Structures are given as C-alpha cells and as structure tokens.
Amino acid sequence: MADRSKPASRLPAWLVDQQSLAAKASDEFWKIGQAKNRGDDPMTTIYNISDEALEKLGIFKKVEKLQVEVTESQGRPSAIGEQRQFVSVEPDKIRKNEFRDSRPLAKVQKRKASKSPARDSIEPRKASRTLNTGFVPAEMPIAESSKVGAARKPSTSLDRPAAEDRSAKVPKSEAETKYEPKDLPEWLKTINNVTMARELKRPDKERTQALRSLDAFKDCIRRCEDAAAAKKPEAQLEKLFEELRDHVHKAEIVLKGVDKLVVRKTNMLTIQNGLPRIFMGTIDLDYPWDLRADAWQLYLRWHRQDFKTDLLRGIVTRKEKDRASDRIDPEWAKDPLKKIPANYHGQGHLVLGQWWPTQLCAVRDGAHGTPQGGIWGAKGKGAYSIVLSGGGPGYKDRDEGDTIWYSGTDKKEADSSDPTENTQRLIESCDEFPDRPVRVLRSSQLSATNRYRPKYGLRYDGLYRLVEYELLDKSKQEHLFKLVRCENQNPIRCENNAARRPTKYEEEEFLKLKR
The missing domain is CATH 2.30.280.10 (SRA-YDG)
Incomplete structure (x- = not known):
C-alpha cells in the first residue's frame, strides 16, 4: 500500500507543458468567441495588434474595393434566410468591423426561434415555397404621372x-x-374544425360557389409562382397576372358567399396559402405593384370581417x-x-x-x-x-x-x-x-x-x-x-x-x- 504521508511524485515536465498550453488555448478560444459576439476584432482587442501591424504582416491587402455580400436592411454579411445582394465596400470599413462574420448572429437567431411559441394550428407547418419576408427594394419608382405632354402654365x-x-x-x-401581414385575427382563431365542418355541410349555393372561386384563386397564385420559377416567357407571365387581377377584383366587388367560415376554410389570410403570397411576393416572383396593392386592400377588408361586396355597404341609402x-x-x-x-x-x-x-x-x-x-x-x-x-x-x-x-x-x-x-x-x-x-x-x-x-x-x-x-x-x-x-x-x-x-x-x- 502506498505511503500517504509522502508527497505525490511530480508530473513529467512535458505533460505539465501540454496542460499549460491546452489551458491557454482554451482561454484564448473563449476570448475570441466573446469578441466575435460583441462584434469586435480579436486581433486588436485580445492580442493588441494594430491595423498598421496587420498590414505589414500582409494580412490586409491594399485593394481599391472588395465585393462583400451583405444584407440591404442591416449592412452585414447575410444570415440564414435573408435576401442577398452585393455592394462595394472599402477595405478600411472591413478593418473597422463594419462587416463581421454573421455566424454568431445566425446562432442567436436560431436559438430565439426555437424558444418562440408554436404557430396557430390553422396554419400549415411548412410553406411550399420560400417567402421573401424581409426584403424591401432600396429605391421605389418615382411617379411620372404628369410628365406626358406640355404642362399648362x-x-x-x-x-x-x-x-x-x-x-x-x-x-x-x-x-x-x-x-x-398582420397577426391572425382573434375571430379566426376561435373557429374550431368541428364547428366549421358542421356549418359548411349545410346547403348554401353562394358559399359553395365562393369556396370554388377561392380555390381557383389560389391555384392561379400557384401557377404564377411555378411559371416564374420555371423562367417562362414574359408574355405568359403577364397573362397569368391578368387572370390573377380578375380574381382579386371579383373577390372585392362581385363574389358573393364569402364569410368568416369560407376565409377560415381556404386559409386566405395565412402567409403560406393566402393573399400574403401576393403582396409579399416570393424569391422567384415579384408581382406587379398594382396587383400587390389591390391584394393588400382585400386582405385588410377580410381581416376586419368586412365581407360584403355591396359598394354602399355600411351606408343607409x-x-x-x-x-x-x-x-x-x-x-x-x-x-x-x-x-x-x-x-x-x-x-x-x-x-x-x-x-x-x-x-x-x-x-x-x-x-x-x-x-x-x-x-x-x-x-x-x-x-x-x-x-x-x-x-x-x-x-x-x-x-x-x-x-x-x-x-x-x-x-x-x-x-x-x-x-x-x-x-x-x-x-x-x-x-x-x-x-x-x-x-x-x-x-x-x-x-x-x-x-x-x-x-x-x-x-x-x-x-x-x-x-x-x-x-x-x-x-x-x-x-x-x-x-x-x-x-x-x-x-x-x-x-x-x-x-x-x-x-x-x-x-x-x-x-x-x-x-
């Protein structure tokens, strides 16, 4: 049995050196991770190496411009799911950490998303296509309304x-x-599947016609998206847009039988299957501005339960x-x-x-x-x-x-x-x-x-x-x-x-x- 009164033998010098290096490396990696999460440059905040020294070491090359992939809205490298585009960036902006690695940000966003509450049960869990939910054009077209012909003085x-x-x-x-798009209205969330199925079984000619029309409406949206994804000719796409305009304008003015049960059944207010697919657009397809505006107008009406098509609705005549x-x-x-x-x-x-x-x-x-x-x-x-x-x-x-x-x-x-x-x-x-x-x-x-x-x-x-x-x-x-x-x-x-x-x-x- 070993004598406990004697001190334990010292570790070999080579093992002590390895442990010291491992501890130091672990500490350095932790500091680097913290610096990146703050958006700082580890070379300057941890190692105290100046930009001039880095240039002398050849880490930064002096070039006129670099093409850096950034997002339009936040001015940093694209995180997962963001709309992408390229802009010219001066090298000194990179040295000043204006464009940093987005991987820590993407991880944070992923953790937040995993903690968010589940979507309402009436929305499908997966969208059939990726939505362009965050991208806004940098410049909107300027109206040229009165620039045709000579203006009167x-x-x-x-x-x-x-x-x-x-x-x-x-x-x-x-x-x-x-x-x-807005949050789903409370009146829509209160409709359960049993009540909806029972009510829709009752014979109602106008409601049945409305369901068929809205199914054709959504099918037209799908065909527009498929044509855009397949790079169909512009003339074919314009023809589909005109058909979709008819669906939107008919639903606004002449389509009878639409009520909260029909809107709930057809999911016309959900992002994955309804009107938001028009006014939000997709990665492959950006609908004409007038079509997006009219779809948004119809969406707002139905969102506040305004289903009547009468021009003088709400008016005592x-x-x-x-x-x-x-x-x-x-x-x-x-x-x-x-x-x-x-x-x-x-x-x-x-x-x-x-x-x-x-x-x-x-x-x-x-x-x-x-x-x-x-x-x-x-x-x-x-x-x-x-x-x-x-x-x-x-x-x-x-x-x-x-x-x-x-x-x-x-x-x-x-x-x-x-x-x-x-x-x-x-x-x-x-x-x-x-x-x-x-x-x-x-x-x-x-x-x-x-x-x-x-x-x-x-x-x-x-x-x-x-x-x-x-x-x-x-x-x-x-x-x-x-x-x-x-x-x-x-x-x-x-x-x-x-x-x-x-x-x-x-x-x-x-x-x-x-x-």
Missing part, C-alpha cells in the same frame, strides 16, 4: 420651383410600399339619384373593426388607386373626414386630406397631375380679416407642418378634359405636400395653394391599362346604382 406667382427646405419627398416610412341624403349606418359606426377614423396624416391603411362610388363611402373607409366639404383637417394639426372636384365658378383650381393649384374656401362676407376654418388648415400645413403630406382624392366631377379624372366616383391618388400659397383677394380671403406630389410613389392609376381604377367590375356595379 398658371397665371400666378406660384408657378415657380418649391423652396429647397420644402422638397416634395415623402419620409422613408411613408414612401416605401411595404406590406407586412335613400331613393335619390344624387345620393346626397345617404348617411353612414350607426350600427356600422359602432363596430370597432369597421369604423376607421380619417384624422391622421399620411397614407395609413389606404392603397394608391383605392376607389369609392361616393364621397360618403370614402368617409366610411377613413380616406376623408366629411361627406360634403373638400378640405379635412384639425386645428393645430393642419390638413389631412382634400378632394379635387372642380370647385365651381370663381375657383382657380388647376390639375397637372404631379402639381396641383387648389383654391381655399372664400369668405362670404366682404372685408373679412381671417380666412375660413378650412383654409386655415391648409395654411397651417404649409407654414407650420411642411413635413406632413396630405391625401389627395380626385372626383369624377372634374372637367372631362382632365386626364387624371376618374371615370366614376372618387379615387385616392397619393400624398402631396403643400409647398406655398398666395393671397389673391384680401377682401374675400381668397387663397390659392400649390401642392406637389411626393416622390417615391407609383403612378396615378388613370391610364388605360391593367392598373387603372376604377376596375371594370367597379364600373359595372356603379352603373347598377344609377338604374
């Missing part, structure tokens, strides 16, 4: 370029047309041709899902080209705030929206598409010292809130020679900025305002092409109201 001093500090650019958050005595249904106004206020700046929930048969319908959907007046705003906040309708005798309105000259409301009493309330809202927007654009709606009451005039009803044509105004008649407080259409918006949907609004289905339903 108004006989006022407002016919001059806007001041530099009032440039007609929408803030980036407003300019980028980015449609993000009277038997009069001019519809001046119509009013919003009080029951509709009480529904928090359907009541949409109009006291906000910017585009909000609207889409470019959205159309209404009457101004009251635009009020119902939160595009404008008054069924009669042309100016909507609030004291101390400026104007929210205006309606171009020709004004009347004495008004000096001019419409050149991207540039508008708009008359304020005149005072009825002569020698008035203050403008009207509505005119003051426009003055506030111009003087105090030049960074808050106003919504512009065009009416079919405009002159028939106006190329931007909708054929029927009213159409939302985008955001405009009030850049300046002129007092034409002090005794009447007559003001003329100049508005310039904000950049980074798609064209006004007035041309005779596939993007035009109102659509042929909207026109047909509008004419039925006149009978």
Whole structure:
C-alpha cells in the first residue's frame, strides 16, 4: 500500500507543458468567441495588434474595393434566410468591423426561434415555397404621372420651383410600399374544425360557389409562382397576372358567399396559402405593384370581417339619384373593426388607386373626414386630406397631375380679416407642418378634359405636400395653394391599362346604382 504521508511524485515536465498550453488555448478560444459576439476584432482587442501591424504582416491587402455580400436592411454579411445582394465596400470599413462574420448572429437567431411559441394550428407547418419576408427594394419608382405632354402654365406667382427646405419627398416610412401581414385575427382563431365542418355541410349555393372561386384563386397564385420559377416567357407571365387581377377584383366587388367560415376554410389570410403570397411576393416572383396593392386592400377588408361586396355597404341609402341624403349606418359606426377614423396624416391603411362610388363611402373607409366639404383637417394639426372636384365658378383650381393649384374656401362676407376654418388648415400645413403630406382624392366631377379624372366616383391618388400659397383677394380671403406630389410613389392609376381604377367590375356595379 502506498505511503500517504509522502508527497505525490511530480508530473513529467512535458505533460505539465501540454496542460499549460491546452489551458491557454482554451482561454484564448473563449476570448475570441466573446469578441466575435460583441462584434469586435480579436486581433486588436485580445492580442493588441494594430491595423498598421496587420498590414505589414500582409494580412490586409491594399485593394481599391472588395465585393462583400451583405444584407440591404442591416449592412452585414447575410444570415440564414435573408435576401442577398452585393455592394462595394472599402477595405478600411472591413478593418473597422463594419462587416463581421454573421455566424454568431445566425446562432442567436436560431436559438430565439426555437424558444418562440408554436404557430396557430390553422396554419400549415411548412410553406411550399420560400417567402421573401424581409426584403424591401432600396429605391421605389418615382411617379411620372404628369410628365406626358406640355404642362399648362398658371397665371400666378406660384408657378415657380418649391423652396429647397420644402422638397416634395415623402419620409422613408411613408414612401416605401411595404406590406407586412398582420397577426391572425382573434375571430379566426376561435373557429374550431368541428364547428366549421358542421356549418359548411349545410346547403348554401353562394358559399359553395365562393369556396370554388377561392380555390381557383389560389391555384392561379400557384401557377404564377411555378411559371416564374420555371423562367417562362414574359408574355405568359403577364397573362397569368391578368387572370390573377380578375380574381382579386371579383373577390372585392362581385363574389358573393364569402364569410368568416369560407376565409377560415381556404386559409386566405395565412402567409403560406393566402393573399400574403401576393403582396409579399416570393424569391422567384415579384408581382406587379398594382396587383400587390389591390391584394393588400382585400386582405385588410377580410381581416376586419368586412365581407360584403355591396359598394354602399355600411351606408343607409335613400331613393335619390344624387345620393346626397345617404348617411353612414350607426350600427356600422359602432363596430370597432369597421369604423376607421380619417384624422391622421399620411397614407395609413389606404392603397394608391383605392376607389369609392361616393364621397360618403370614402368617409366610411377613413380616406376623408366629411361627406360634403373638400378640405379635412384639425386645428393645430393642419390638413389631412382634400378632394379635387372642380370647385365651381370663381375657383382657380388647376390639375397637372404631379402639381396641383387648389383654391381655399372664400369668405362670404366682404372685408373679412381671417380666412375660413378650412383654409386655415391648409395654411397651417404649409407654414407650420411642411413635413406632413396630405391625401389627395380626385372626383369624377372634374372637367372631362382632365386626364387624371376618374371615370366614376372618387379615387385616392397619393400624398402631396403643400409647398406655398398666395393671397389673391384680401377682401374675400381668397387663397390659392400649390401642392406637389411626393416622390417615391407609383403612378396615378388613370391610364388605360391593367392598373387603372376604377376596375371594370367597379364600373359595372356603379352603373347598377344609377338604374
């Protein structure tokens, strides 16, 4: 038996050296990992080696530019699942750690994803195709609405370029047309499979037709994606887009029988199988901008349980041709899902080209705030929206598409010292809130020679900025305002092409109201 009173024999020197090296290497690897997670450079933070020394050692080569793969949104090497593109990066930016290895970030994202709660049971677990959920184009097309033909010159001093500090650019958050799907609504989650199966077994001709139509709708989406993935000719893809437009526009206006059970059964609000596949796009396919906008509009309606296709839904109608005595249904106004206020700046929930048969319908959907007046705003906040309708005798309105000259409301009493309330809202927007654009709606009451005039009803044509105004008649407080259409918006949907609004289905339903 060994004598415990004697000290243990010392380890061989070579083994002690190996243990020391292993401990040191383990410590160095741990420090390197910590530095990478912080986004620091291990060579400078751990080993205290300067950039100049690294250059002398030949680690950094002096080149003019390097092509580094980065993401558009975050400016770092692409992590798993992110949209990729290449940009030119100076070597000194690499030395300053502006573009680091993304593997630690990808691991963190993967750990977070594993801890996130499971998706709702009504959504399929796997998508059939990869969605482009995070990529937004770096630049949006600029509207060229009024650049066809020679512009008319108004006989006022407002016919001059806007001041530099009032440039007609929408803030980036407003300019980028980015449609993000919402969480599944609570009313959809409460429908269980047993209840849905029992209700759908009951004979209902309109509901059955709606189910068939929406199945054909989704099949058209699939064929568009397959054609794009297979690199089919452009003409074939355009034909499929036109078919898909018909499905979207029919569902908006003429498809009867759609209700919450039909939407639940067909998964039209889910990312994997429904409308988000259009307005979000896929890696292989980016749908036309007007098709994405109209799909987003339909998605929002169904999301808030607005399934009726009647143009005058939510309106109490009277038997009069001019519809001046119509009013919003009080029951509709009480529904928090359907009541949409109009006291906000910017585009909000609207889409470019959205159309209404009457101004009251635009009020119902939160595009404008008054069924009669042309100016909507609030004291101390400026104007929210205006309606171009020709004004009347004495008004000096001019419409050149991207540039508008708009008359304020005149005072009825002569020698008035203050403008009207509505005119003051426009003055506030111009003087105090030049960074808050106003919504512009065009009416079919405009002159028939106006190329931007909708054929029927009213159409939302985008955001405009009030850049300046002129007092034409002090005794009447007559003001003329100049508005310039904000950049980074798609064209006004007035041309005779596939993007035009109102659509042929909207026109047909509008004419039925006149009978």
